Amino acid sequence: MSEKNASERGALWDKTSARGQYMTGVIDGQPVVVFRNDRKTPGSKQPDWRVLKSEPKAAQSPHHVPVSRDPGDDDVMF
Numbered sequence: 001m002s003e004k005n006a007s008e009r010g011a012l013w014d015k016t017s018a019r020g021q022y023m024t025g026v027i028d029g030q031p032v033v034v035f036r037n038d039r040k041t042p043g044s045k046q047p048d049w050r051v052l053k054s055e056p057k058a059a060q061s062p063h064h065v066p067v068s069r070d071p072g073d074d075d076v077m078f
Contacts, residue, residue, distance in 0.1 A: 009028050010026045010029075010032075012032075020036065020038075021036060022035050022036070023049075031053070031056075032051050032053060033051075034049050035050050035052070036048065036049055037049060
């Protein structure tokens with residue numbers, strides 16, 4: 001059994017769907033899903049990937065349609 005690295009925050013797994021590449025995993029105990037920012041413009045300070053909280057499928061209603069907005073340059077914290 002290996003020791004856990006104290007600086008490790010979580011882990012991600014590569015996935016592919018009909019809509020493209022994405023990642024799923026857990027960061028600091030929070031399930032997340034990570035999508036490529038397909039609206040990034042060349043030379044911008046926008047992130048390459050977006051990290052979103054992941055909801056358990058049981059918590060989603062059968063008619064649940066996820067809604068998100070693209071973060072603008074003003075939303076980026078770095």
